[in-house]
Amino acid sequence: MKQRLAGPGAVLALLLLASSALAAPGQRSEPQPEPLPPPLAAPRDEAFPGTLKLQVDATDLEHRIFRVKQSIPIVGPGPVTLLYPRWLPGKHAPSAQVEHFTGLVITADGRKLAWQRDPVEIAAFHVDPPAGARSLEVEFQFVSANTTGQGRMVMTPAMMNVQWNSMALYPAGWFTRRIPIEASIRLPAGWSYGVALDTASNRDGLVTFKPVSFETLVDSPMFAGRWYKRVDLDPGGRSPVILNLVADEPASLEMTDEQLKIHRNLIVQADRLYGARHYERYEFLLALTDEMGGIGLEHHRSSENAVSPSYFTGWDKSAPERDLLPHEYTHSWNGKYRRPADLWTPTFNTPMRDSLLWVYEGQTQYWGNVLAARSGLVSRQDALDALAITAAVYQNRIGRTWRSVADTTNDPIIAQRRPLPWGSWQRSEDYYSEGQLVWLDVDTLLREKSGGKVSLDDFARSFFGLNDGDWGVLTYRFDDVVAALNRLVPMDWSGFLRARIEDAGTPPPLDGLARGGWRLVYTDKATAYFTAEEADRKITDLTYSLGLVISRDGDLANVLWDGPAFRAGLATGNRLVAVNGRTWSADVLKTAVTEAKTTGRVELLVRSEDRFRTVSVPWTGGLRYPRLERIPGAPDRLGDIFAPRP
Known part of the structure; x- marks a missing residue:
């Protein structure tokens, strides 16, 4: 049959028919979801x-x-x-x-x-x-x-x-x-x-x-190297504890007898704290390197650790690195053996929930610093100065006004440790160090209420030191933590912890300092520990004066939210070029901050991509660095906490 072309009238009818099938004016097409795979x-x-x-x-x-x-x-x-x-x-x-x-x-x-x-x-x-x-x-x-x-x-x-x-x-x-x-x-x-x-x-x-x-395989990583050294940290002990060293160069492997003794003291002090071992052997894996990436990662019977090549050979300057091993070792008890119930999973592809990281990491941060002091890895003064830095961070962390410690436990999933533009406002994994201050509060309160008869040491032994020789996993929940504290000193521990962990906008958690016999102050001279940490991080830290942290290259690595530099218009990612008309250096900048006590401001020439501008930062407070000072007449509970256990 021969096809015929449609006439004008037929074409118009077809167009009208087609238009009637379209959505009416004002309506939108609304799809339905495709089904998910099984x-x-x-x-x-x-x-x-x-x-x-x-x-x-x-x-x-x-x-x-x-x-x-x-x-x-x-x-x-x-x-x-x-x-x-x-x-x-x-x-x-x-x-x-x-x-x-x-x-x-x-x-x-x-x-x-x-x-x-x-x-x-x-x-x-x-x-x-x-x-x-x-x-x-x-x-x-x-x-x-x-x-x-x-x-x-x-x-x-x-x-x-x-x-x-x-x-x-x-x-x-x-x-x-x-x-x-x-x-x-x-x-x-x-x-x-x-x-x-x-x-x-x-x-x-x-x-x-x-x-x-x-x-067990995934929980047992390996360090291997061309230059390697094996050190026994518990000779004659009931289970081997080995320090495995790898280095960029063989000279970094040399350690003194005193350094060896101090690392062996760590094992002794941990035994006296926990009273049990949850491993049949323990392998510290320690890289002395500038080339392999940094790490501090816990496992049940080992830990992955990386420090600078001068960890041993530049011992006088390596104090800020020396809480790493006690922190990761503590995780054998807190985190690996005792583990939050919602953080344990049957496979490595089952989502984790991080709600109790303020116990898992916060108390580990506490004990890592305490064991570093008790073993001699850091001096008592260094331990105090490190605590001053932590206290100053949270006294000035403005993000505490809107975000709780509990919410920061989601940050490993939210941010995955990517750099943040405004860390002091956004907050990051603050359950570590703010958690540390909360546990200091708990420790000093236990000591005060019991007249010195009970401390957080007793919690560590009764909660983490159970079942000597068991290297399985024993899970816990929030109520288990509260019950263990109540067995030591009865009080409303649930309310105490929830207020400090779950509430935003509470006062900085510094009660443990005061109850420990110390207070946070600021002076114009940095402590030796503060200076060593600046050198370790390759920064100039003026957080508590201008509200700035500057890298060695002049990049603004951190700007304190609503601090003097922030209010003047500076942001992370800017690069500092000159200070008061002179080429920038750490010394030039610090001199300018001191002179601002009389001039009232610091003039900064900064670069952002291809744009230069001069920013005037108002400031009259001079240099400010945190340290702790004794409260006259108060008992020195911090001294007791940092003292080695006989």
């Missing part, structure tokens, strides 16, 4: 029937690439989901570097299989093995950072930090504590290592470990 298999607390095999080749130092091979048993017919660990204990957040996981190839019975990333859970990979296949053979690479802008550096020509969570997949559907795995790693020739795993064999640089659970 959820991942729920983990069950049953033994996985088989053992995963893991082989890591860590010899490509030039490219900083870890090459991984895995064999994963197939359990039953049907699709398999493999998980890359994402929610990492100690980081309290989904902080795995999934972007560095690359080159994934999966085969079975010699046949390459197609895989698909889950569209919701980006660290899950679905694959459908052929019928009858007994295992999945997996290959991929972890391409670690080559520059600091790509993430933390974990491999250098002299050392590496092997974090097994970056090197392994595991099958969905089981608690990770019920999945066995046998791991091996090939290291560069001549390298030595420290790790809280038992070595099955070590031949020609290929190290094979005895099988453990996947949970």
Whole structure:
């Protein structure tokens, strides 16, 4: 049949018909959501029937690439989901570097299989093995950072930090504590290592470990290096405690007899505090480096730590670094053995909830500083001066007016430790150090109410020091903390803690200082500890005068919200060029701040990208640095807290 063209009338009718199908004027198209994919298999607390095999080749130092091979048993017919660990204990957040996981190839019975990333859970990979296949053979690479802008550096020509969570997949559907795995790693020739795993064999640089659970493997990272030293911190003790040192250069490994004694004192003082050990061995992993990325990360039977190369050789200036080891060691008790119930998860892809980090990290921050003083890692004066800095931060932290400590426990997930433009207003992970001040308040209150018979030491022993020899996990909730305090000194501990943790706008938590016999003051001379911390952080800290922190390059690293510099129009990211008409330096700037007591202002030439401007900062207060001074006639409870336990 021959088609005929429509006439003008027919065309008009068709247009009218089409327009009637469109939405009426004023209406909007409103889509409906696409259904989500099926959820991942729920983990069950049953033994996985088989053992995963893991082989890591860590010899490509030039490219900083870890090459991984895995064999994963197939359990039953049907699709398999493999998980890359994402929610990492100690980081309290989904902080795995999934972007560095690359080159994934999966085969079975010699046949390459197609895989698909889950569209919701980006660290899950679905694959459908052929019928009858007994295992999945997996290959991929972890391409670690080559520059600091790509993430933390974990491999250098002299050392590496092997974090097994970056090197392994595991099958969905089981608690990770019920999945066995046998791991091996090939290291560069001549390298030595420290790790809280038992070595099955070590031949020609290929190290094979005895099988453990996947949970234990991830909790047992390795430091390896060209220059390595192993130090026994508890000779003749009931369980080995080893300090594993790796360094950029061999000279950094040298430690004096006195330094060795002090580090051994840490183990003694921790035993006297907690009264139990929740490990059959403990491995401190300590990197003395300017090249590998900084870290302080707790594990049950080890910890990852990085300090400057001059930690031992420049001992007189390294005090600000010396609370790191006692902090991470304390986590073996607080955080790893005793763990908030909502922070423990059955897999590394189950979301964590961080509500009790003010106990997990806040009290660890407290004990880390106390044990540093008791062991001699820092002097009593340094301990006081460090506490003064913490107290000054929270006396001046204006963000406390709107945001509670409790809300900052969400920051590992919210900010993931990215730089903030206005840290003093936004707040960050303040549950650490404001939590420390709250626990000082608790400690001094226990001492006051009991006439010196009870202290937070008793809480530590009764709450964290339970069940000697148990290195499982014993969870707790807020009410358990309150009950433990009430067993020591009955009072409304729930109300006390909630007011300080959950309320915003409360006074700075400095009651513990006053009850401890000290008060916070400001003088025009920095303490030795303050100066050492400036040098360690490579900054000039004028927070308590102009409201500025300046990097060595002149960048404004921090500007105190609503401080003098803020009100004058300065912001983080500006670069300081000149002060009162002279090229900027730390000394020139400090001189100008002192002279402002008479001139009334400091003139700063700053640059922001390609724009220069002169900013006049009104100020007459001179230099101001925090320190503690004794309250006449008050008992020195801080002195008692910092004193070694016999």
